[in-house]
Amino acid sequence: MQNIRNFQLVDVPGDDSSILFLKSEDGQDWYESQRLFADDTVKIQYDSKGIIRAVVDKPVPQRGNIYAVSMLWPINMSVAEIAVADYPENLTLDGTWMFDGISVYQDTDAAAKKSLQANTALHYKYMSDALLKITAIQCSAAVGNARKNDETNLLSLQQYVDQLRNVDLSNPAWPPEPVVVKS
Secondary structure, eight states, rough: EEHHHHHHHHOTTTTOOSEEEEEEEOOOOOHGGGGSSSSTTEEEEEEETBBBBEESSSBGGGEEEEEEGGOOOTEEEEEEEEEEEGOOOTOSSSSSSEEEEEEEEEEEEHHHHHHHHHHHHHHHHHHHHHHHHHHHHHHHHHOOOOOOOHHHHHHEEEEEHHHHHHHTTTTOOOOOOOOOOOO
């Protein structure tokens, strides 16, 4: 299995064409090194921290139904190959998947951080939506234009906001959003 590290852009003396060239840290040319990769392995492009940034995880019909390493362009990246059987089916390019030179794994700390960020954004949305409805009800009451179901709706929304304040964002159990009855 190939693992060619740290491709960098290089200037080729005397070459006036618009073709760009990459060389690895051990001096391998990107175009020439592509023939070293097997046709039936998953190709992984990863950065200097081991974060997977691109993959070829399916055969490419336009390249003869092989796992074509030529689909990658690894400027400031490394390229490796692994057996299809060793490739996690649920891998996404979300910044949480890593390659350590041997295996692919998900960084649990990075995944937890990403999940917490998503849950925080969702919490903010739920809270904002409820508070906007509460404000509308309170504004109507303040100008003497309260509706028939405003009192019940206001209480339901306030209870919902209170429940949202208790949600553990690391493992959320979201309360059901109250049904606001129109009057």
